[in-house]
Amino acid sequence: MLETRQLSAAYGSTAVLSDVSIRFPKGRLTAVVGPNGCGKSSLLKAIMGFLPLTGGDVLLDGEPVAGISRKKLARRIAYLPQECFCPDYMTLGELIELAGYARYSLGGGPTERDRALYRQVLETVGLSDRAGFPVNKLSGGQRQRAWIAMVLAQDTDVVLMDEPVNHLDMKYQFAVLELVRDLVETHGKTVITVLHDLNLTTAFADEVVLLRAGTCIKAGPVAETITSRAIEDVFGLKTQIFPRDGRLVCFPERTGSAGAS
Amino acid sequence: MMERRGLFLSLSGLLLALVLPLHLFFGFSPASLPGLALSLVHFEVNSYEDAVLLFQRLPRSVIAVYAGSIAAASGFVLQSLVRNPLASPATLGVNSGAALFLVAAALLLDADAAVQGLAALAGAITGFLACLAVARFAGRRNDPRGLSLILSGALVSMLFTGMTNALLLSDPARRADFLSWVTGNINHVYIDRLAMFWWIGAAAVLVLLLLARPLTLILFGEDKAASAGVNVPLVSRAAITAAVLGTGSAVAVCGPIGFVGLVIPHIVRPFAGNNLVHALPASLLCGASACLLADLLAREAFQPFVINTGLVTDLVGGIVFIVIVKRFYLSAGSREAA
Numbered sequence: 001m002l003e004t005r006q007l008s009a010a011y012g013s014t015a016v017l018s019d020v021s022i023r024f025p026k027g028r029l030t031a032v033v034g035p036n037g038c039g040k041s042s043l044l045k046a047i048m049g050f051l052p053l054t055g056g057d058v059l060l061d062g063e064p065v066a067g068i069s070r071k072k073l074a075r076r077i078a079y080l081p082q083e084c085f086c087p088d089y090m091t092l093g094e095l096i097e098l099a100g101y102a103r104y105s106l107g108g109g110p111t112e113r114d115r116a117l118y119r120q121v122l123e124t125v126g127l128s129d130r131a132g133f134p135v136n137k138l139s140g141g142q143r144q145r146a147w148i149a150m151v152l153a154q155d156t157d158v159v160l161m162d163e164p165v166n167h168l169d170m171k172y173q174f175a176v177l178e179l180v181r182d183l184v185e186t187h188g189k190t191v192i193t194v195l196h197d198l199n200l201t202t203a204f205a206d207e208v209v210l211l212r213a214g215t216c217i218k219a220g221p222v223a224e225t226i227t228s229r230a231i232e233d234v235f236g237l238k239t240q241i242f243p244r245d246g247r248l249v250c251f252p253e254r255t256g257s258a259g260a261s
Numbered sequence: 262m263m264e265r266r267g268l269f270l271s272l273s274g275l276l277l278a279l280v281l282p283l284h285l286f287f288g289f290s291p292a293s294l295p296g297l298a299l300s301l302v303h304f305e306v307n308s309y310e311d312a313v314l315l316f317q318r319l320p321r322s323v324i325a326v327y328a329g330s331i332a333a334a335s336g337f338v339l340q341s342l343v344r345n346p347l348a349s350p351a352t353l354g355v356n357s358g359a360a361l362f363l364v365a366a367a368l369l370l371d372a373d374a375a376v377q378g379l380a381a382l383a384g385a386i387t388g389f390l391a392c393l394a395v396a397r398f399a400g401r402r403n404d405p406r407g408l409s410l411i412l413s414g415a416l417v418s419m420l421f422t423g424m425t426n427a428l429l430l431s432d433p434a435r436r437a438d439f440l441s442w443v444t445g446n447i448n449h450v451y452i453d454r455l456a457m458f459w460w461i462g463a464a465a466v467l468v469l470l471l472l473a474r475p476l477t478l479i480l481f482g483e484d485k486a487a488s489a490g491v492n493v494p495l496v497s498r499a500a501i502t503a504a505v506l507g508t509g510s511a512v513a514v515c516g517p518i519g520f521v522g523l524v525i526p527h528i529v530r531p532f533a534g535n536n537l538v539h540a541l542p543a544s545l546l547c548g549a550s551a552c553l554l555a556d557l558l559a560r561e562a563f564q565p566f567v568i569n570t571g572l573v574t575d576l577v578g579g580i581v582f583i584v585i586v587k588r589f590y591l592s593a594g595s596r597e598a599a
Contacts, residue, residue: 050484074490081488087480087535094536098478102490107471109538154489 001026002047002077002158002190006056009046015054016042017214024158024207029184029191031201031222034211035235040194041082043211044160047192048079060158074102078154082162082194084147086135092146093131096121099153118153125149125179141172148179159183161193165200173197177204198239198250202226210234223248266539269532273546277553284325284553285318287561320452325556325570326549327455328447328511328518329525331462333548334541335504336522337529338469341480341537342497345407346589347582349523350385350508353410354417356517358388359509360443361421361428367439368432378458378513385509389501391417442516445571447556451515458510465507466545472500473537480535518571520578521551527585 003023009016016039024030032040045051047058049065058065060076068076078099086095096118100110110118122128125145130138135146144164151159164180165173181204183189195201201208202222209219212234218225226248231239240251289297293310300311301319336349343353350356362384366372372380395413425443429436441448469476475496478486483493508522525548526540533543555573 045484048484048488050487070487070492071490074488077488079484079488081482081484084485085482089530089534090536091534094534098474098481098536099489101474101478104474107473 001061002192003059004043004047004056005059007043007046007053007058008055009042009051010054011042011051015214016051017046019056020211020214020216021056022209022216022219024190024192026157026190027184027188028206029181029193029204030207030209031193031195031205032209032211033195033198033201033234034217038211038234039214040211041162042214043209044079044162044192044194047160048077049073071102074154074156076156077158077160078151078156080147080151080159080161080164082166086143088134088136090135091131092122092127092133092135092138092149093118095135095146095150096131096153099150100155102154117155121149121152124152124182141168141175144168144172144176145179148176152183156189158190158192161191163194163196165195165197173200180204198226198231202248202250226250266533269529270539270543270546273529273543273550277546277550280550280553280557281322281326284322284557285314287557289314317449320449320455321447321556321560322553324447324449324451324455324515325552327459327462328515329521329548329550329552329555330545331466331507331511331548332518332522333525333529333544333551334466334469335508336548337526337537337540337544338476338500338504339522340526341476341535342501343407343410344480345410346527346585347411347523348407349520349526350504351418351517351519351522351578353414354388354392354421355385355505355508356388356512356519357418357421357425358384358386358391359512360384360517361425362387363513364425364428364439364443368428368435374454375457378454378510381513382461382506382509385505385512386502388417388421389505391421441569444569445516445518445574447515447518447552447559447570454514458513461510462507465503465510468503469500469507469537470541472496472503473541476500477535477537516571518552518555518574520574520582521548521555523585524578524581525551527581 001023004020007020008018020043032043034040042051046053047065060068065073097110100114103114104110122131125148127142127145127149130142135143138146148164161180165176168176177200180191180193184191205222207220208222208225210217210225210230217234218230226241228239228241231237231241231250238253240253241248286294286297289310297310297314300307301314304315306312306315332350339348339350339353340346359381362380363377366377366380392410392414395416396410399409399413429439429443475486475491478489478491479493479497487493511518525544529540529543529547533540555577556570559568559570559573
């Protein structure tokens with residue numbers, strides 16, 4: 001299990017996370033939600049060790065992540081950054097093959113088992129026929145699925161995703177999140193993803209972490225955590241929340257004035 | 262696509278297999294070729310022509326292959342790591358640093374060839390670090406497209422080349438020994454230097470080939486690479502050190518052969534891709550072929566004169582340099598680096 005204990009982190013002298021203690025249950029999909037600049041991306045980066053910690057610990061099955069080598073960590077946690085950049089002249093097949101780097105020996109390449117996994121991964125994201133295609137020539141939705149395929153090809157138990165459905169239209173938002181949901185349900189992976197949309201959160205996540213200004217306001221199962229009060233507390237917006245077809249629907253109210261606080 | 266990558270690598274190999282004998286045998290009378298080939302196989306000298314082949318042509322070929330392949334591989338790696346399409350050993354101060362230190366060691370300290378080689382390695386590192394330092398001073402962080410790095414490299418190269426020229430001018434008695442070398446001269450007499458330094462280039466190429474995958478991952482950004490298991494600081498430093506020292510050793514042998522390291526990666530990339538697992542071997546092969554062709558041109562095109570190989574690569578490379586600048590920096594909607 002992955003957990004943070006009294007985690008604090010800073011960019012230079014600006015604190016971005018203070019005293020965050022969260023346990024991410026195994027085999028569940030946890031959404032990290034909060035307003036812009038509240039530290040959602042920073043939380044994932046701090047877990048990965050890309051931000052200098054000013055206090056606290058990140059523990060993976062009880063072991064501090066800071067003490068695990070990059071290569072060993074890459075076999076246990078995969079990370080999808082918010083903005084992915086692919087160099088030109090790189091095919092999807094090459095992208096997927098690079099993802100398994102942590103499993104290869106020095107100067108060595110993928111085994112037959114790895115190659116079987118890569119074929120299966122491409123099938124999962126529905127891009128089997130695109131292996132020889134340059135990544136930068138895929139459509140937006142295909143490219144986002146390609147990045148998810150890269151994360152899957154890393155074959156880890158824990159997957160961190162920073163806004164995987166950003167820049168996608170509604171159809172692809174659902175398609176990508178169905179895919180992520182499938183990772184949890186059929187592959188038993190632990191997924192922690194930053195999401196912007198509360199309704200996507202209630203539709204797909206098991207657990208939710210509400211962040212505001214670098215602190216964790218509330219965390220727990222979606223049904224218990226997402227309440228009108230909690231959402232007003234975090235976003236400063238009055239929101240009706242009601243059940244519909246077995247999940248919660250969030251309906252923010254208009255404030256009626258452009259300069260509302 | 263993968264088949265295309267394999268095909269390009271085979272074609273690169275085929276090109277080298279054609280260019281190498283051309284470089285070795287061009288100019289001999291067709292009738293003498295069978296005998297020459299035989300003497301090459303048995304390494305026996307039975308005629309004047311055999312001697313020319315074995316003691317002039319062959320060393321020249323070997324040096325050209327060494328200098329060209331290392332320059333191209335180093336250039337590809339440097340372009341990847343500093344994310345700049347204009348990066349190369351020649352444009353980042355590496356060549357001029359190595360040249361200055363070698364000439365200084367020879368003229369000021371009366372160093373022998375081995376110490377001159379060490380000086381060239383130290384100079385290669387110094388030139389690169391000087392280039393980075395000037396770029397940082399000029400505010401490289403605010404310059405995402407990295408032009409300041411290339412301008413710093415040009416500045417450092419001018420400064421170092423000026424100092425090298427001053428040293429040469431101050432010593433009329435011995436400057437003739439180096440005048441030709443500083444413009445990049447593939448000459449059979451330098452084979453002794455190659456015998457001394459070849460292992461440095463071989464080790465550098467080995468390191469780069471072993472690091473091909475993590476280096477490619479670094480192209481995706483430091484965080485993505487680290488999350489995939491790459492120790493980014495370690496891999497970057499090891500690769501830059503290998504590229505710079507490898508180039509330094511080539512400069513120590515035959516002087517600075519410019520532009521092969523800049524141009525070849527741009528020719529290789531569209532076919533072999535940006536994945537160094539495929540692109541590095543292709544760069545090695547194509548760099549060797551390019552240097553052999555440049556040397557052949559230098560040797561045969563202006564008969565009865567033999568000009569310096571460095572002049573040919575500078576001439577051709579300078580033109581390609583302008584094309585790259587236009588494509589990456591001056592055209593509307595220009596592409597991102599590397």
